[in-house]
Amino acid sequence: MDLKIALSGDLPARCSDALAALAPELGMVPAAEGVPVRGHRGAALAVCCDGASVTIEWAQPIQFYRALSLLPRPLAACDIREEPCFETVGMMFDTSRNAVLRPDTLRSFLRKMALMGMNLGMMYTEDTYEVPGQPYFGYQRGRYTYEELHALDDYADMLGIELCPCVQTLGHLNRALHWPAMRRLQDNDEVLLADSEETYSFLRQILTAASAPYRSKRIHIGMDEAHGVGMGAHLRLHGYEKPYDILRRHLKRVLDIVNELGLSPMMWSDMYFRLESPTNGYYDGPMPSQQAVDAVVPGVELVYWDYYHMREAEYDEQLKKHDALHAPTVFAGGIWTWCGPAPDYDKTRTATLAGLSACRKAGVPLVFATAWGDNGAEANLYTALLGMQMFAEFTYHGSFEDEWLAQRMRVCCQADARAFWDLTLFNHMEGMRSGEFRPVNAAKMLLYQ
Incomplete structure (x- = not known):
């Protein structure tokens, strides 16, 4: 009753x-x-x-x-x-991987976030929003209209949730750049051409359009995994330059536009570490060199993303490396929804406890969960609800016990936590072992065989 x-x-x-x-x-x-x-x-x-x-x-x-x-x-x-141990706890919605969530679905997530006590929603939209003057941007990709995003922002605000845009301003733009009309903006298939005035005119258009529907002045400008920056059209036009120099110049131009729009930016931090890694990796390099420190442009928060490590000490080490860059740092953890049709909650639980414990100890003010839809968003995003509850309960309690999580899931999601844990069993097969950076995804292999 x-x-x-x-x-x-x-x-x-x-x-x-x-x-x-x-x-x-x-x-x-x-x-x-x-x-x-x-x-x-x-x-x-x-x-x-x-x-x-x-x-x-x-x-x-x-x-x-x-x-x-x-x-x-x-x-x-x-x-x-x-008493929350983080000022802000959020959820990033991946709406760029062939699974552009309908506005009513996002409203249902926002209601659950309100009951959990999560106060930041992040709309990850690579090209899935309308940009006036760019008819091919997001064409046939389910892009959101201004009116849809504005109505979502209004709904989130009603619930006490800040909703903000997350875009890409360097890499991760293959779906936009593959159109012949956009190829003049390519450094390579994924990466924008830095130092081109046409590029910055385009970025002014997308940043203006992306931020317009939202009350929030916060914006995530991406800048991650820009593999091969300076090695394509830029190399042919200008000759070889150190990628750090190109990154710094490009970021300064992007921040000029962001500042004109009165926005407060954050960006993924991995490119500051990849360029000195022996494997082009994020986590295996040394402490940042002086050229990495010099490449950091003041006025932007760095987002340390890590979904992989299982031990708190490893997160401690990465946070120390970020401290060496002398820029404010926030944290993005992961709900393992990208390994196939079923999520991996064993990895999610271990990585989330380790990562958030390190962030709490380091005084990180903002943490958020990601639930990526790599390779076509095979897992239903509703399977991420248990991971969202983990982030929320850690924020308010400094931990999450299974019994308490189950109780909170019943209230906030009208769901049985055990059913979510059991989804992991789709990937459990005798003799298979999960690696540090890769899960066992037997469900995917068996489905496609």
Whole structure:
């Protein structure tokens, strides 16, 4: 039976609209004769109930909605206090790999994020948004309209969630650059041509279009895995230059545009490490050299992404390498949805605990989860819900126990956590061992054989 509640006191803006959206998932109904629930703006998250009335303390709107999800059912006396160990905890939605989520699907994820207490949604859109004047950008790829993104941003804001754009401004642009009309912008098949005025005119168009639907001034400008930068058309036009020099010049031009638009940028950090790695890898190089430090342009946050390591000490080491770059660093972990039709939650749990523990110790202010759809987004994104719950519960508790995760999944997702854990069994086969950087993905191999 639904719990009737009567809200009063200090409440988040648009609280009645948010509660109308969340009530069916919470099993609550706003009613004048319901249990009194009084809001109070404070320093942290607290839920106090004497069995007949409830007081909720909240510092951010998102904490008020998480607090509603913490109320015991049936209603009983409680005194719950939670203080997040990160200022911001987010979820990045990969909508660029043949799985451009419909707006209603994204709204369902945003509602679950609100109940979990996650306050940042990140829309990873390589070319899946409309850009006026660029008809081939995202053509036949399910790109979002301005109106769709603006409505999503409004919905997220109602729930206390900041929604922000995530784009690419150097690499990862194969789907856009493969059109003959765009080839003048190519350094190679994946990478934009740095130092070309046509490139920066194009980037001004996409950055303007990408940021326009959102309230947030935060933007992720990508810049990762730009393999072969300076080795294609740039080499033919200008001769050989050190990739670090090209990266720095290009980033400065991108930041000029970002600053004109009044935006606050972040970027993936791997290119600062790959150029000195013996394998072009991200994690196996030395401490950054002076030329790597000199290539960092002030005014941009670095995003350290790591979904692979299983030991906290390894994350500690990578965070120290980032400290040497003298730029603010945030962290992206991974929910292993990219290994085939079924996710790998054994790797997800171990890597998430190790990575977030290191970030908590290092004082990293912002962490977010990724759930990539590499190779065609074979795994349904809803399989990532348990991983999202892990990130949320670690943020508010500094850990996540299986029993507590299961309880929270029932409330926030109306789902059985055991069923999510069991998805991992699709990839468990006797004699097969998971490597550090690769899972066992027997389900994929068997499906396609």
